[in-house]
Amino acid sequence: MKQTIRELPESSRPYEKCLQWGPSVLSDSELLAVILRNGVQGTNSLVLANQILSLTKDTSYPGLLGLLHMSIPDLMKVNGIGKVKAVQLKCIGELSKRMASAVARPRLSFNEPITIAKYYMEHLRHEEQEVLIVMLLDGRNHLLKEEIISRGTVNGTLITPREIFMEALKYHAVGVVLVHNHPSGDPTPSECDQEITERVYTSGELLGVKLLDHIVIGDQKYISFREQGMLAY
Structure with a gap:
């Protein structure tokens, strides 16, 4: 898929889908694409998201959970993921863990x-x-x-x-x-x-x-x- 996100039909663009129907309709790769925002030349953010998720498919934690177990250097091995995006992805993982704790704390x-x-x-x-x-x-x-x-x-x-x-x-x-x-x-x-x-x-x-x-x-x-x-x- 060498199209940019803007070249995709509006119904296939993760950001627009989120605006229209909410984040719950997005796939894991689409959610990740919204967070990544940009891809690299010849690879849009949706393809880049799928490449990241594919790194975890043969591990003990496939899919999004695998991001919690990937280091910043691991993420930076993906073409298009520099230090800034790698840090962002790790922080999102940490944020998800803290949100889960925040939900559970009032019931402690x-x-x-x-x-x-x-x-x-x-x-x-x-x-x-x-x-x-x-x-x-x-x-x-x-x-x-x-x-x-x-x-x-x-x-x-x-x-x-x-x-x-x-x-x-x-x-x-x-x-x-x-x-x-x-x-x-x-x-x-x-x-x-x-x-x-x-x-x-x-x-x-x-x-x-x-x-x-x-x-x-x-x-x-x-x-x-x-x-x-x-x-x-």
């Missing part, structure tokens, strides 16, 4: 693990390494702060209760919730996960800062230690 309840899982799902299920987050709560179970404690392999020899409770004591928290992801997509807790949980629980009992739950995020799945009755140490 620390008595309902599924609401915590939904709050973190889009942010954590796309991570390619393990991320351990501690949520700090006050006496009324209001969220005081959320802090990334570790990025990389969540290992019992590397993560210590001290790191977690230093944050808790700093913010006068009386309860904590641990959340971390499994990049494999399977949220089944490992022996290491169970070891860390037990150590944090025991230390919290001594300090008067209770571990309320440890939630492991997979790909659209989660496991809550609390729901599974795994906190009765």
Whole structure:
């Protein structure tokens, strides 16, 4: 397709289609074309969008989800995607994750693990390494702060209760919730996960800062230690 977007029939132009019928009628490639705005000589933005999406078709995350797993250098390998457009595409991916969290936040309840899982799902299920987050709560179970404690392999020899409770004591928290992801997509807790949980629980009992739950995020799945009755140490 060597036509420019302007040379296409108006009914086939993504921007005009969006104006007339709204963004929900656009295909993934058309939505991407609207964001890209311009192609390069001999390649319009719609073709360019399809070329980007085709890079992800043989990966674990085909289509739009693949954009979240592509680096800026990966995107810049596509003819017509320079640094500016690559950064824009990465920022759009980040924006989508934050919007998902913003939608889930008003429903956040620390008595309902599924609401915590939904709050973190889009942010954590796309991570390619393990991320351990501690949520700090006050006496009324209001969220005081959320802090990334570790990025990389969540290992019992590397993560210590001290790191977690230093944050808790700093913010006068009386309860904590641990959340971390499994990049494999399977949220089944490992022996290491169970070891860390037990150590944090025991230390919290001594300090008067209770571990309320440890939630492991997979790909659209989660496991809550609390729901599974795994906190009765």
